[in-house]
Amino acid sequence: QPKTQTTVKYGSLTPKHRTDSAMVNFRNYGLGQFIHWGLYAIPGNEWEGVSARKGAAASEWIRSWSGPTAPENWKETYDKLYQQFNPKAFDAKAWARQAKEMGAKYLIFTTKHHDGFALWPSRYSDYNISASPYKKDIVKEVVDAYTAEGIDVFLYFSVLEWNNPDYMLKAPQTEAEKKRFQRFLNYTKNQLLELLQNYPQIKGFWFDGTWDQSWIQAYPFTYALEKELRDKHPGLIIGSRFRNDEHGKRHFDSNGNLLGDYEQGWERKLPGDYSWLNGNDWDAVMTIPPNGWGYMKDWSGLYTKTTDDLLEMLLQAVSMNGNFVLNFGPDGQGNMHPEEDTIASELGQWMQKNGEAIYGASHADLPISKYGYYTQKEGYLYLTVFNRPVNNILRIALPKNSKEVPVAAELLAGGEPLLLKHSEIGLDLDKQAYYDIQLPRGFQTDRAFVV
Numbered sequence: 001q002p003k004t005q006t007t008v009k010y011g012s013l014t015p016k017h018r019t020d021s022a023m024v025n026f027r028n029y030g031l032g033q034f035i036h037w038g039l040y041a042i043p044g045n046e047w048e049g050v051s052a053r054k055g056a057a058a059s060e061w062i063r064s065w066s067g068p069t070a071p072e073n074w075k076e077t078y079d080k081l082y083q084q085f086n087p088k089a090f091d092a093k094a095w096a097r098q099a100k101e102m103g104a105k106y107l108i109f110t111t112k113h114h115d116g117f118a119l120w121p122s123r124y125s126d127y128n129i130s131a132s133p134y135k136k137d138i139v140k141e142v143v144d145a146y147t148a149e150g151i152d153v154f155l156y157f158s159v160l161e162w163n164n165p166d167y168m169l170k171a172p173q174t175e176a177e178k179k180r181f182q183r184f185l186n187y188t189k190n191q192l193l194e195l196l197q198n199y200p201q202i203k204g205f206w207f208d209g210t211w212d213q214s215w216i217q218a219y220p221f222t223y224a225l226e227k228e229l230r231d232k233h234p235g236l237i238i239g240s241r242f243r244n245d246e247h248g249k250r251h252f253d254s255n256g257n258l259l260g261d262y263e264q265g266w267e268r269k270l271p272g273d274y275s276w277l278n279g280n281d282w283d284a285v286m287t288i289p290p291n292g293w294g295y296m297k298d299w300s301g302l303y304t305k306t307t308d309d310l311l312e313m314l315l316q317a318v319s320m321n322g323n324f325v326l327n328f329g330p331d332g333q334g335n336m337h338p339e340e341d342t343i344a345s346e347l348g349q350w351m352q353k354n355g356e357a358i359y360g361a362s363h364a365d366l367p368i369s370k371y372g373y374y375t376q377k378e379g380y381l382y383l384t385v386f387n388r389p390v391n392n393i394l395r396i397a398l399p400k401n402s403k404e405v406p407v408a409a410e411l412l413a414g415g416e417p418l419l420l421k422h423s424e425i426g427l428d429l430d431k432q433a434y435y436d437i438q439l440p441r442g443f444q445t446d447r448a449f450v451v
């Protein structure tokens, strides 16, 4: 069927597959860290009789999702939390060291979430970190510390603000509303330019809160703003959640072109099939609890993901050319949750031994393996095994007459050579060539292993 092309004036501004060094680096990251930190870290999902919904709770939404026991003036109370924001244990260098040990190659950090509170001393809003007892520029501390560890920094920025009188959900109608919303747009632009100016090391923005009609209808403004941000900061990486075209199409414009440099819709879920992705760059952001991004005091009674769950998701992402970004929600003092510490260290131990199968690795064009996930790089094929065969023989089926054939196999961690045999026995010998890899007798590890 012939595809009809729609006229799109405010469509994609960048090519589908950028090949500049910033984007090549992005493609090679493999593993990233997300940090949600802000005033919501103080309540930690439950506070003074207020409790966000358990299970479905997104602790950073407590201002909106406060439970039935919330007092009348809860929102006003929340908006005063900044007066007690004084994270005594906050040590950006310690966070950055931990991220480095975990094996993260990039960080996405919340400069301002939906509550509107800026973690940097913004000239464009008084509702910022300078007004808190902490006073110091948290964004600067984080950007500097991570950059010093060689970890690239991306800034999370929520456009929508719950408590900004100039913000509105619907597109402005009256002249007064138009004027008010234009003020909000200018403010947003000023803050973004301010972030670029203050923190020139950053590699990109991770936008959020761009789904309301007010923003959707402001497409001439957002189009021009994206252009300006890119002009001011060559190489800047922006995901597909920043803006829409003039037909209201988000993520992809009306002709199906990705809006931005990578697909940003994979949030607490992963694509099931490589072909859906259509060659687009993407990342997936993931919580450890079911749906809490900000600090949650109490993880009991929730299924919180294990290190193995997360490793499997990492492999699922990288095997389909995506990055996997794991979220941390530090508490109001600046400490990570103890279970986050454990997971970071376990992931780090695994990455230390097996990172070669992740960093710079990409999709291997092979049928899905029942044992785990294939990745490939520079003539090497990696198989990360989550399901160990009981007979200790890993069977790899390659298309018959494939130009590339395996010549040797080894365990990635430690490099132990493994017996590899071309097998004459198989179900589909006309179409496939079978290779059997003998795992060491009694082979056991506590985590997935890579051949």
Ligand code: JFZ
Pocket (backbone or CB within 6 Å): 058, 060, 061, 208, 209, 265, 267, 285, 293
């Ligand atoms: C947003 C935020 O509301 C949330 O607090 C958190 O910061 C998360 C990373 O992003 O939540 C979203 C945004 C988009 C979708 C779902 C949740 N989405 O497109 O499916």
